[in-house]
Amino acid sequence: EAQVTQNPRYLITVTGKKLTVTCSQNMNHEYMSWYRQDPGLGLRQIYYSMNVEVTDKGDVPEGYKVSRKEKRNFPLILESPSPNQTSLYFCASGDSVYEQFFGPGTRLTVL
Amino acid sequence: SQKIEQNSEALNIQEGKTATLTCNYTNYSPAYLQWYRQDPGRGPVFLLLIRENEKEKRKERLKVTFDTTLKQSLFHITASQPADSATYLCALDSGSNYQLIWGAGTKLIIKP
Numbered sequence: 001e002a003q004v005t006q007n008p009r010y011l012i013t014v015t016g017k018k019l020t021v022t023c024s025q026n027m028n029h030e031y032m033s034w035y036r037q038d039p040g041l042g043l044r045q046i047y048y049s050m051n052v053e054v055t056d057k058g059d060v061p062e063g064y065k066v067s068r069k070e071k072r073n074f075p076l077i078l079e080s081p082s083p084n085q086t087s088l089y090f091c092a093s094g095d096s097v098y099e100q101f102f103g104p105g106t107r108l109t110v111l
Numbered sequence: 112s113q114k115i116e117q118n119s120e121a122l123n124i125q126e127g128k129t130a131t132l133t134c135n136y137t138n139y140s141p142a143y144l145q146w147y148r149q150d151p152g153r154g155p156v157f158l159l160l161i162r163e164n165e166k167e168k169r170k171e172r173l174k175v176t177f178d179t180t181l182k183q184s185l186f187h188i189t190a191s192q193p194a195d196s197a198t199y200l201c202a203l204d205s206g207s208n209y210q211l212i213w214g215a216g217t218k219l220i221i222k223p
């Protein structure tokens with residue numbers, strides 16, 4: 001089944017404790033992206049990747065890191081999480097920015 | 112900068128009627144515009160893409176129009192069903208090949 005998977009789905013952590021949210025896709029897509037979604041706001045892009053080893057900042061990259069060592073994986077790293085990073089996070093992939101396939105989301109709470 | 116406006120109030124529609132959702136943008140006309148569906152606690156699902164040179168696009172009970180003069184896209188669901196209840200997101204190109212501008216979405220409730 002074609003899909004984008006994210007782990008964990010839910011995470012409660014404390015300020016400053018490094019964490020990684022994994023994202024994997026099995027559709028051989030070149031484009032991958034991370035978004036955060038907050039109530040009343042549209043999806044905001046954190047980082048995106050056009051292909052292996054090629055990444056770039058989105059609209060809200062501060063406090064996040066990414067890497068794209070393999071085509072299928074695009075992990076999101078929060079090196080020192082803060083409460084303002086409490087949000088719902090989505091990973092997406094696609095042949096391009098058109099018709100993106102989204103993962104199920106990761107709900108992160110930073111205390 | 113480009114902004115998208117979608118009605119933040121929920122839209123309540125009686126089952127069987129046509130639901131119409133609006134996406135307005137403020138600045139330049141995008142080369143294309145996309146509509147996605149999002150169910151509570153789940154990721155958005157792509158529905159339709161319409162390009163600036165297309166006036167209308169259809170997919171089963173869905174229809175999207177794109178009016179560059181009014182700077183508006185309308186999303187229609189005909190013969191609506193309770194299963195159509197969801198939040199619908201509008202997204203348009205930002206001028207970059209790798210980024211979209213997203214609306215906050217409109218919640219659609221179809222009542223039996």
